[in-house]
Amino acid sequence: QLQLQESGPGLVKPSETLSLICSVSGGSTSSSSYYWDWIRQPPGKGLEWIGTMYYSGSTYYNPSLKSRVSISVDTSRNQFSLSLTSVTAADTAVYYCARRITAASAYFDYWGQGTLVTVSS
Amino acid sequence: QSALTQPASVSGSPGQSITISCTGTSSDVGAYNYVSWYQQHPGKVPKLIIYDVGHRPSGVSYRFSGSKSGNTASLTISGLQAEDEAVYYCASYTSSRTYVVFGGGTILTVL
Numbered sequence: 408q409l410q411l412q413e414s415g416p417g418l419v420k421p422s423e424t425l426s427l428i429c430s431v432s433g434g435s436t437s438s439s440s441y442y443w444d445w446i447r448q449p450p451g452k453g454l455e456w457i458g459t460m461y462y463s464g465s466t467y468y469n470p471s472l473k474s475r476v477s478i479s480v481d482t483s484r485n486q487f488s489l490s491l492t493s494v495t496a497a498d499t500a501v502y503y504c505a506r507r508i509t510a511a512s513a514y515f516d517y518w519g520q521g522t523l524v525t526v527s528s
Numbered sequence: 529q530s531a532l533t534q535p536a537s538v539s540g541s542p543g544q545s546i547t548i549s550c551t552g553t554s555s556d557v558g559a560y561n562y563v564s565w566y567q568q569h570p571g572k573v574p575k576l577i578i579y580d581v582g583h584r585p586s587g588v589s590y591r592f593s594g595s596k597s598g599n600t601a602s603l604t605i606s607g608l609q610a611e612d613e614a615v616y617y618c619a620s621y622t623s624s625r626t627y628v629v630f631g632g633g634t635i636l637t638v639l
């Protein structure tokens with residue numbers, strides 16, 4: 408059974424960088440069959456797709472965040488990570504990592520439990 | 529503003545059927561059969577209930593079904609049960625630079 412687990416600071420100061428890691432167990436981030444994504448959900452609001460990564464290193468990002476976001480994969484540790492720079496209060500959200508089936512899909516079959524990141528001084 | 533448009537709320541009585549719409553454009557919902565639906569209970573992780581417009585993952589009740597016509601996808605829940613009360617999100621692959629877009633979510637209330 409695949410499991411994903413997000414980890415990282417729960418509090419980040421404005422203008423600093425938000426960094427999260429998603430640890431994958433029961434499956435491999437080096438699989439050519441899947442994509443690895445980050446999605447976020449501000450408190451009381453809807454879901455927003457952040458970006459995706461393929462094991463080869465290819466990445467695609469939400470244009471609204473593209474200038475500030477970076478996703479990378481460490482296949483040796485079976486992890487992938489999210490970096491979001493210059494954060495503001497608007498970046499306060501629950502951040503989820505998820506597995507997506509193929510490039511052309513919106514089919515997220517496994518999700519992490521989510522981690523709340525609050526941006527505040 | 530979300531890329532896909534969903535009604536803010538719908539309601540129904542136990543045993544009834546309800547339909548939630550998800551309207552996109554010719555670049556996303558209308559262009560591909562890659563629409564998914566997610567159910568989210570308060571404080572919980574979104575759960576996939578429909579993928580590729582009308583396919584149900586293993587373990588999801590037959591009461592959930594999906595369809596699409598033009599730029600609008602729909603989720604139908606038949607035989608409403610109290611446990612169906614949740615927020616439902618649609619999502620679609622898109623040829624635009626956004627890659628994946630979500631709807632704003634629909635609150636389902638079981639009366």
